[in-house]
Amino acid sequence: MKVAIIGAGVMGTGVAHNLAQYGISTIVVDNNATQLDNCRKAIKANLRLYHFHPHHKKDTANVEEVMSNIHFTTSLAEIAQCDVVIENITEDVALKTKLYSEMNQICGKDTVFGVNTSAISITAISKLMQQPENVVGVHFMNPVPLMHTVELIRGVHTSERALDTFHQLFALVNKTGIVVNDSPGFVTNRAMMIFVNEAIFMVQENVAKAEDIDTLFKTCFGHKMGPLQTADLIGLDTILKSLEVLYESFNDDKYRPCFLLKKMVDAGYLGAKSGQGFYSYQQSYLL
Numbered sequence: 001m002k003v004a005i006i007g008a009g010v011m012g013t014g015v016a017h018n019l020a021q022y023g024i025s026t027i028v029v030d031n032n033a034t035q036l037d038n039c040r041k042a043i044k045a046n047l048r049l050y051h052f053h054p055h056h057k058k059d060t061a062n063v064e065e066v067m068s069n070i071h072f073t074t075s076l077a078e079i080a081q082c083d084v085v086i087e088n089i090t091e092d093v094a095l096k097t098k099l100y101s102e103m104n105q106i107c108g109k110d111t112v113f114g115v116n117t118s119a120i121s122i123t124a125i126s127k128l129m130q131q132p133e134n135v136v137g138v139h140f141m142n143p144v145p146l147m148h149t150v151e152l153i154r155g156v157h158t159s160e161r162a163l164d165t166f167h168q169l170f171a172l173v174n175k176t177g178i179v180v181n182d183s184p185g186f187v188t189n190r191a192m193m194i195f196v197n198e199a200i201f202m203v204q205e206n207v208a209k210a211e212d213i214d215t216l217f218k219t220c221f222g223h224k225m226g227p228l229q230t231a232d233l234i235g236l237d238t239i240l241k242s243l244e245v246l247y248e249s250f251n252d253d254k255y256r257p258c259f260l261l262k263k264m265v266d267a268g269y270l271g272a273k274s275g276q277g278f279y280s281y282q283q284s285y286l287l
């Protein structure tokens with residue numbers, strides 16, 4: 001199975017790392033050459049960093065061997081021979097719409113497309129394609145090489161063949177897909193975006209410091225990470241875009257993005273990937 005990974009940001013980097021460490025041949029495409037370079041460096045660093053983590057595949061110490069499974073390119077045309085495409089570009093409906101229209105011209109009629117999105121409609125994306133039945137939502141969890149469950153989203157047109165293709169791919173990389181029906185934010189982000197946004201409101205209103213909010217979530221609810229650490233890990237721009245999609249899709253005020261979140265994104269404070277969010281990051285291994 002040959003897999004194309006489009007978008008070399010936080011998620012594309014994790015997906016490429018994960019597939020390559022299980023010996024799957026991948027092509028990573030990004031329209032920004034600097035991002036591709038950062039992605040290459042981040043995978044190398046993360047292979048070493050995650051080495052002792054209990055959830056990381058153990059026999060991947062040979063970094064060069066893993067890297068030889070990945071081909072990096074800025075040319076979308078190179079994905080023509082791939083059986084599966086996993087798209088992880090910016091959470092932006094207009095950008096994704098343009099990309100899928102381009103992929104329609106490049107890929108064959110049997111190619112299966114996985115849309116990695118936080119909240120965008122899988123059904124709407126599938127309608128951009130000549131074969132809408134080949135489109136599935138694949139909501140990977142971050143960091144991808146350490147997380148073993150993927151939310152698989154069945155759009156209105158999604159076929160069993162397309163879902164099976166991802167079940168088979170996940171079996172190769174020690175992951176399980178849980179199938180849910182298409183709805184904004186699916187199961188995980190529909191709930192998670194509310195408590196992340198509410199935590200940001202609490203920082204804005206000076207109810208508590210970010211550290212204390214996160215500590216309360218970890219020690220009282222048993223979460224591994226607090227909501228503000230999670231927001232930094234995901235990327236504050238991605239959180240903002242997701243809340244905007246949820247707000248618009250449900251037409252419900254409970255998803256209105258907090259002003260502090262907008263202000264931080266405007267300032268370029270995007271979380272771990274930019275070095276500054278609710279916390280500071282000396283060196284980001286995520287990207």
Ligand SMILES: NC(=O)c1ccc[n+]([C@@H]2O[C@H](COP(=O)([O-])OP(=O)(O)OC[C@H]3O[C@@H](n4cnc5c(N)ncnc54)[C@H](O)[C@@H]3O)[C@@H](O)[C@H]2O)c1
Binds near residue numbers: 006009010011035116
């Ligand atoms: N960050 C998370 O924790 C997380 C978790 C699950 C799902 N997602 C979803 O995954 C997707 C990617 O998120 P991310 O956090 O990796 O974003 P990101 O901002 O870190 O990276 C996006 C990448 O896409 C590239 N890109 C944009 N347009 C492109 C195009 N037309 N062709 C090729 N490359 C293009 C950008 O250059 C960038 O490298 C989003 O839809 C997001 O909602 C993110």
